[in-house]
Amino acid sequence: MSQKLLYLSQDDVKNVGLTMAEIIEATEKGFVEMGNGNVEMPPKPGIHPGEGGDNFIHAMPAYIPAMNSAGVKWVSGYPGNQKKGLPYIMGLLILNDTETGVPLSVMDCSWITAMRTAAASAVSAKYLARKESSTIGILACGVQGHTNLEAMNVLFPLKKVMAFDPSKENRETLAAYASGELGLEVSIVEDPKQAVTGCDIVVTSGPILKKPHETIKAGWVDEGAFVSCVDFDSFFSRDALNQADKWTTDNLPQYKHYKDGMGYFQQCPDVYAELGELVTGKKAGRENDMERNFAANLGLAMEDMAVAPLIYKQAVEKKIGTWLPL
Template sequence: MEILWLSEDDVRSVLTMEDAIPAVESAFAEHGLGNVQMPPKSYLYYEHGDLRTMPAYIKKLEATGVKIVNSHPGNPEIGLPSVMAVVILNSVETGAPLALMGGTYLTAMRTGAAGGIAAKHLARRDSSAVGIIGAGAQARTQIMALAKLFDLEAVRVMDRRKERARAFVSDVSGFLECECVPVSDARDACDCDILVTATPSRAPVVLSEWVRDGTHINAIGADAPGKQELDPRLLRRAKVVVDDLSQAVHSGEVNVPISRGEYRSDEIHAQLGEIVAGKIPGRENDMEITIFDSTGLAIQDIAVASLVYRRARELSIGTLLEFM
C-alpha cells in the first residue's frame, strides 16, 4: 500500500483560486443541506499558540480526512508562517490513508475562497472598494477571491506594521487590476464597500461608528476563544452570518460578545451554507450591514484537498511513499 505525498510546492502547482471557489461553495451548500459530518475543532493550547485537528466527511464527494493546523502569531519573527498545516485524505471504503499533503497554502486559499463566497451572497453587487485590516498571508487570498467575483476599483490596506502593508501593496500589484494603497489608520480602511479583518486581535480593531450602512464585512481573524476584531455594537447593527454555529459561538467573532452578554446566539441570522443552499435569504437590501464570521471549516479543507488529490493523480504530481 502506498500513500501520495504532496509538498507545498506540489499543492501550489495544481491549486488555483478559480478552482477553489466552486469547490468551497459546493462544500458550504452540502453543509447547509446537512449532508456532511464535521465534529467541532479540537484545540491544544501552548504558551505561544495552539494546535487544532479538523476532521470532516463530505458524502457527495465521497471524501474524508483530517487537517492538523497550528496558529502561532509570533512565528514570523523567527522566519516561520503563523499558520502551518498538513491534510490527510482517507478512503471512505477502507479508511486507508490516500494522501498526505501540505496544508498551509491550501488553508490560505480555501479561507480566501470562503470570504469571496460570503461576499458573493452578502455584499452589494456593485461593491467596488475593499478595505483590509491586517496585511498577512490571509489578506492576499481574500483579495484574490474578491477580485475574481467583483469589479474592484480601489483597495485600502492597513497593518500595524507599515512595512507589511507596503509589502502587500507591492505583492498584489502582480494580479490586482485596480488601485491599491496603504493607509495608516484602521478608520480609513473602513471607508469601503467590503471590509476584511484578518488580524490575531483580542480587542476590537473596528468601531461601529466607522462602518457605514451597506457595508459587508468578512471577519476572518477570530478563530479561537478570546479573539475579537469587531465592536460588539456593530454586531447589533448588522445581519450576522456564521460558517458554523457551534464553532462560531465557541471561537468565532461572536464568542467574546456572547460570553460577556453583549450579544446572543439567537441573534445570528444564518449559517452561510443555508444561504448558499437557498434555504435562508442573504442580503435583502442595499442598506444592510452584513458580517461573515469565519472560523474555518474542515469541509473546506477536505473539499479542496480532494480536488488537489484528483488533479495531482491526473498530472502524476507528487511522491508515492510505501505505507504498508
C-alpha cells in the same frame, strides 16, 4: 498487498495549479451539502500550548459523501511565529479513501488553508455583499489579506484597495500584489478608519485573539457594506459589531463551542444564519442596499475536504509529489 500514499509538500500543493475560482466553486458546493445536512463534521477539538491562550493546534475531520472526500487536518496557529520568521498557520492534511479508509495522501495544509479560508469569505460575500462592490479595505495585509483580496476579485468588480497594516513591509507587499498582479488601484493608509469607512467590502485578517484589540469603532462601517471577520471578532469594538444587520457564521455548533467553551465572540450579535443556509436559500442573504452584513467564519474541515480531492487528483495526473510506502 502493499499500500502507498502520495506526499505533497507545500510547493507540490501550489504547483498543482488549482485556481482560486476553482476553490471558490468547490467550497460553495461543500456549503450546499452542509446546508442540506449531508456533511459529517464534528466541532474541532484543540489544544493550546504556551502562555496567553492564543496559540492553538486543532484536529479537523470531515466527510462529504457527495464529493467522495474524507480526512483530517492537523493545523496550528501561533501568533508569535511572525517574530520568529515562521508562518502563523502550519500543518498537515490526511486524505483517506472513503471506501476502505486507506490513507491516500499526506499534504501540507498551509496553502490550502489560506486559499479555502478566503474562498469561504468570498462565498459569504456572494450572498451578503452588494454585487457592484468595487472598493475593498484590507486590515492586516499578511497571507489572508492577499488571499481574501484574490478571492473577492474573482467575484466582484473591484477597482480600489485600501490597505492597512502596522507592518510597512506587509502593506507594501500587498500593495505591490494588488497593483501588479490584479491591476487594482491601491492606497496604503496609516489610519485604520480609512480602510473601513468608504469601503464596500472590509476584510479583517489579523491573528485570532481571545481578547479583541477593538481597533474598529462604531460608525466606521458604512451602511450597505459587507465585512468578513477572518480573525473572528478581534478587530472590532462591541459597539461596532452590534451595528450589524446580519451577523453570520459558517457553522453554528462550532461557533457556540468557541463562544461558550473558549471565550471568543463575547457580547456579539445573535447569529442570523449559517453560510449553508444562505447558499441553499433557507435564509435570505442581502435584502436591501443599506444592510451592514458580517461574516464571522471559523474555518471548517469541510472546506479542506472539498479542496483536498481536487489537489490529489491533479497531482496524480500531473505526476507531482512523492510516493511513500504505507
